Amino acid sequence: MSFLSLRGIQKSFGATRVLDGIDLDIEPGEFVCLLGPSGCGKTTLLRIVCGIERADSGQILLGGQDIAGLPPAARGFGVVFQSYALFPNLTAAQNIAYGLHPTGALAREMAKRSREMLDLVGLAAHADKYPVQLSGGQQQRIALARALAPNPRLLLLDEPLSALDAQVRATLRGEIRALQKRLGIVTIMVTHDQEEALSMADRVVLMHNGRIEQAGTPDELYRQPRTRFVAGFVGRMNMLPATVLADGKVRVRDSELLCAPGNLSIGSQATVGIRPEHVVVKRFGTELGANSFAARLLDTEFFGNRTSARLACEPLGIEIEAELPADARSGGDEPLVPSSMVHIQLPLNALSVLAH
């Protein structure tokens, strides 16, 4: 039995269907990210799990028990929102202790737990500071400590990093991930930032228009996108309009491309996707075998550890984005400069053939 199962969750606001039959199983210890564009319903889904919002229909099974009718407090979940929502008139330690219900516990025990949690998030030295005296990242660590203090069964994070600047966000990503693994607490995090989802989650649930478009490991979503939407949302992808000629063969404009066998019917319209880093770029005249074409280098952009190139490929009738090694502009005996002709190859096993 899964730790948490969502079954057929539906939700409308007025005439607008915001969640359209969400089915999802979450396993013990998992860190799951709900990812998707603005308005796809991810926050609404988190709020339904949390109990702040009620689904119109569907079940939320926690260890097999339907908790859909339980109020938020009775669910025993820890929640962290985008805005830290700390009490400004309480110190860091008092904010954390606030999350502990004194069911017979002595104030002394609450203070002890609060100190433990401060230690856990590396802020023991800041116990007596008020939120206004803490940085954004520190406030969010306190919010996390407060959510974790009562030992919740499930941790729900709603865009917890989006109010922070890039460097703090990157540090906190790693810290939250390490903490989650150490505690083994099942965590669901909402984010619209694909990098955040890919780097933190065991499993990414990509949502689109109130439905789950694809759920899988970050690697699966990146390497085996099942739809055009997934391919376009997760990472960058060159998309080539194609017609399926045979199992393992498509036509793009007047050229034929070999690809892995799929399950699209012959004659159907499809999109062939290839990531920029999988496009092979070689000096003009290099023999590259199947799926290779002449192309003209339009321009390059230097990013330090890599160089991105835009190529015009006449036979495919499309501009292709490719990644070159960092030294490609200056290295080698014939530097690649705009207008150079090159040969490119779209390796068969790097192509995703997606339904149109």
Ligand SMILES: Nc1ncnc2c1ncn2[C@@H]1O[C@H](COP(=O)(O)OP(=O)(O)OP(=O)(O)O)[C@@H](O)[C@H]1O
């Ligand atoms: N209480 C509400 N009343 C009416 N409409 C709502 C309410 N809450 C959300 N919506 C609408 O439901 C849709 C989904 O909202 P939701 O906040 O779940 O999306 P999201 O994927 O989290 O987007 P974002 O990343 O922008 O927060 C949106 O169109 C939103 O305007």
